[in-house]
Amino acid sequence: MSQPGINDVLKDKEENQLFPVFLKLQNFKTLLVGAGNVGLEKLEAMLHNSPDAHVTVVADRVLDQIWTLKAHHPQISIHQRSFHEEDLITKELVILATDDYELHQQIVALCKEKGILVNVADTPELCDFYLGSIVKKGNLKIAISTNGKSPTIAKRIKEVLNENIPQEIDDTLESINKLREIIPGGFSEKVKRLNEVTAGLVAKVEEPKISPKKLGWIIWLIVVAFCGVLFVTLFNQDPHFQSFIEGINPEFYKFLAAGFVFAMIDGAIGMSYGVTTTTFSLSMGIPPASASTGVHISEILSNGIAGWMHFKMGNVNKKLFKLLVVSGVIGAVAGAYILSSLEHYSHYTKPVISIYTFCLGILILRKAFLANKRAKSKTKVKEKKITKIKPLGFAGGFIDAVGGGGWGTIVLSSLIAGGRNARYSLGTVKLSRFFIALMSSLTFITMLDNLHWYVVSGLVLGSAIASPIAAKVSNKISAKSIMVAVGIIVIIASSKNIIGFITKIFSL
Incomplete structure (x- = not known):
């Protein structure tokens, strides 16, 4: 030797x-x-x-x-x-x-x-x-040491491990522990069996049945087919759409600018596009169903691209996605159907939606200050992982369709607050949002006779222009400042609609 x-x-x-x-x-x-x-x-x-x-x-x-x-x-x-x-x-x-x-x-x-x-x-x-710096995931605990050379490096490694090791690893540990207790035989036999069971944890990850490239093509084909069918059908049937094509409505440019600004905000803080766009549309006199239609059609392409990118980077939890997308689509279609059926009563539904957006404005403000408070506090709060995914998806899809927004604010926030991994939650919610927006839009288009196409096209084009820019600008802007500004603007605009409705009632 x-x-x-x-x-x-x-x-x-x-x-x-x-x-x-x-x-x-x-x-x-x-x-x-x-x-x-x-x-x-x-x-x-x-x-x-x-x-x-x-x-x-x-x-x-x-x-x-x-x-x-x-x-x-x-x-x-x-x-x-x-x-x-x-x-x-x-x-x-x-x-x-x-x-x-x-x-x-x-x-x-x-x-x-x-x-x-x-x-x-x-x-x-x-x-x-x-x-040393400690990474803790339930019963799993990892200590990091740099031999006293750099505590800062140890903290950065801790952040990387915390982000990339899912909280679900503790469920795996519990399952393996139960398995260890029931495996017959001596110590060597137990070790052998457990090695076989856990080999998959370090084995090469299998390629998904649908590759990222194939999913990207599927999303693009859906978007192109949707746009083609939509254009041909409406140009032949909707005189308002024909007049829009022949002559641009001046209001189009206002919604173009609004779509750009609100998409930039959404890119910076990851939420609020739906609620800000809906609030703006209502303040411009657009009925709730048409406002929600504009929001959802403009979100199809942006969420399809974002969802595909997250899928490509491995940020999508497939099981969570299936639970969310099925229940979310059902809720979204139901909400779009009900809101479209009440389009003739928009003078009643508009203040109801304004109250909803007012509440979302308060929620956004609360999140801004609560996130700041948690960042300053070093005390860790143990959170219980949310398990009722189907009711959450249905409620999120329904409210999103009726209120013109809220899928990200409600579903993503609930998943993260419920102990789900932030990165996987964001990727899963973005990909499922593509299907929610698609089905909501199809329902609205089928149900409504008179869509405000200058609203839809303005928002679609504005948000499309903003999407690539928002990713680069987002890291340079304070998320808290944006959230506070958005919350205040939404509350003020919603209050204006509510006060206008109340004034109208008392003047009768």
Whole structure:
């Protein structure tokens, strides 16, 4: 057997020599010195991973957030005073998080004498162990270390793993655990059987039955066929459409600009195209059914392209897609049919839709400030994964057709808030939206006799021009600022329609 060469030995010494372990922190007595921002970060990390950890906090100044953590974790002890050597009695782990380097050196020396392991924030040379970045997906936990070289790199790797490992991995772990308990035989037999079962987790991913290229062609053929049939049918049957082709309505340019602006907003924040476009159309005197038709036809192409791109990148959950698209189409067709049937009563349905868009405006504002609040808070909230997909799809499709928008706002938000992976949820919702918009549009066109084609064509062309630009501009604009502006505009425009209706009633 060959002996390792000098280069191999030197290489080993240069690499990360840390030995990773997972501690049952609830079985240790831990001392945390320092209760400022760094101390808070360390305490939150410990409690997030080990909620029952016994921690004694000693500091001259204690942040309010740490007192709040104590209220939820009564096993924590807090002493608001300076460090004393007696604080080390019975302690097995020590974490130092102050800005006093000399104090840190003093405590480290005491810990060495007493055989206590110590971690010093941002001072690798004084540490016996590091607190690495942690990826947690239910029972799965991955610790990341850069050997103290760059905590920032560790955080970035954590973000990548968090984004790409689905929350559903915990379901797989639970299933494998149950299987392990029922497999007969000894240890070696269990290992062999489990290796066979889990081999698919690392095997090469099979190509989907429908390739991304084939799906792209299918979507384009559907769009072209839809546009061709629509043009021929309406040019032969609808005099209003003929007059539009022969002479452009001046209002067309207003909806062209509106389609462009609202598509840009949607590209920046991933939602609100339907609600902003519908609100604008209603304020311009367009009946609810025609307004919703314009929205859905203009969304067919954009969502088809977006859905195809997500499918190509592997961002579509096939099982979730099937559940959403079937129930969503049923809900969308039902909503479009009902709204079209009430087109002659648009003076009654218009204020109802305005109330709906008013509520969506408030929801958009709430999301803007809630997202900002969550970004500032480091406390993790455990979310229960949503399972009632069919009712969600039906409700989202129905409300989207009746209100001219809301599929993304309602369905996507519910999936993410319900613990679903954000990337897969977005891709699945975008692809299913293509079919929702297609079926809603077909229902509206079949039911309505008089469509406002300058509205439809303006929105289609405006949104088509904006789509490629929005992707490049979106990262340069504050999503919160846009959401706040959109929420306020939608609320004001909807309020105008509601107040106008109420004034009209009292004037009768």
